[in-house]
Amino acid sequence: MTVTRFAPSPNGPLHLGHAYSAVVAHDLAKRAGGRFLLRIEDIDGPRSRPELAEAFRRDLAWLGLEWEEVPAQSTRLATYAAAAQELLARGYLYRCTCTRAEIVSLGPRIGSQGAVYPGTCKTRPPEPDKPAALRLDMARALADVGPLEWEDAVAGVQRADPLEAGDVVIVRKDSPASYHLAATLDDAADSVTLVTRGEDLFAATPIHRVLQALLDLPVPRWHHHRLLVDASGQKLAKRRGSPSLADRREAGEDGLLLAEQLRLHRFPGGISLASA
Numbered sequence: 532m533t534v535t536r537f538a539p540s541p542n543g544p545l546h547l548g549h550a551y552s553a554v555v556a557h558d559l560a561k562r563a564g565g566r567f568l569l570r571i572e573d574i575d576g577p578r579s580r581p582e583l584a585e586a587f588r589r590d591l592a593w594l595g596l597e598w599e600e601v602p603a604q605s606t607r608l609a610t611y612a613a614a615a616q617e618l619l620a621r622g623y624l625y626r627c628t629c630t631r632a633e634i635v636s637l638g639p640r641i642g643s644q645g646a647v648y649p650g651t652c653k654t655r656p657p658e659p660d661k662p663a664a665l666r667l668d669m670a671r672a673l674a675d676v677g678p679l680e681w682e683d684a685v686a687g688v689q690r691a692d693p694l695e696a697g698d699v700v701i702v703r704k705d706s707p708a709s710y711h712l713a714a715t716l717d718d719a720a721d722s723v724t725l726v727t728r729g730e731d732l733f734a735a736t737p738i739h740r741v742l743q744a745l746l747d748l749p750v751p752r753w754h755h756h757r758l759l760v761d762a763s764g765q766k767l768a769k770r771r772g773s774p775s776l777a778d779r780r781e782a783g784e785d786g787l788l789l790a791e792q793l794r795l796h797r798f799p800g801g802i803s804l805a806s807a
Contacts, residue, residue, distance in 0.1 A: 533566075542575050544586065548729070555754075559754065604713055607717065628664075662705075685755060725751060726752070
């Protein structure tokens with residue numbers, strides 16, 4: 532059975548980019564007679580606002596989508612802690628007390644996930660009194676799991692190249708889990724078979740594939756869809772104040788019509804799909 536999910540974070544209102552992503556995931560599941568899930572990813576500390584999660588539900592209903600809601604991330608903290616402890620005990624994680632400024636000062640190369648960590652804390656004694664993140668020793672992990680592949684419904688079979696991203700953070704200093712760990716565990720727990728998300732996360736998938744291999748998790752297929760961009764070519768984003776679905780809904784706009792327009796790739800106000 533095809534199981535997809537839409538997993539927004541309640542740290543800002545949804546916009547048209549979210550609506551498009553939700554419609555794509557919803558329709559892929561429904562056309563296959565499968566299930567479309569809603570999962571609230573609410574472990575971003577004080578930035579997570581419960582009232583926004585309720586607004587998300589109203590937005591999806593306004594668009595005419597039908598979903599099953601699964602437990603929010605804030606209810607799964609013990610699962611994240613157990614997985615991190617297992618990886619730490621097996622020697623795949625190490626403590627890192629470096630700040631972002633310290634990493635930038637070292638002039639690191641830039642990879643798919645931003646600045647690639649140079650491994651400073653891998654070879655020096657940990658500083659017990661400083662806040663620490665947990666990083667994945669990617670070279671050690673790959674030495675044990677070997678070459679990995681994953682399949683994207685749009686781009687086809689891919690050879691995973693997680694070394695390109697370096698030793699990524701698995702448990703943040705200020706959060707019980709990174710996106711990489713939480714989303715990977717959640718998709719397995721929710722029996723997601725088709726991970727549908729924007730192509731801006733395409734480069735994160737090799738990291739998730741390594742975590743699946745290390746933790747013996749099922750391997751789904753992925754579907755990375757194109758992003759919506761504004762007239763300047765910038766992707767729609769909460770931080771840039773892209774018009775919200777809630778504002779459109781409260782202004783009396785027809786959500787069913789909007790969803791149909793998104794399916795037909797007819798976008799308002801100079802918005803378009805990013806070039807393939």
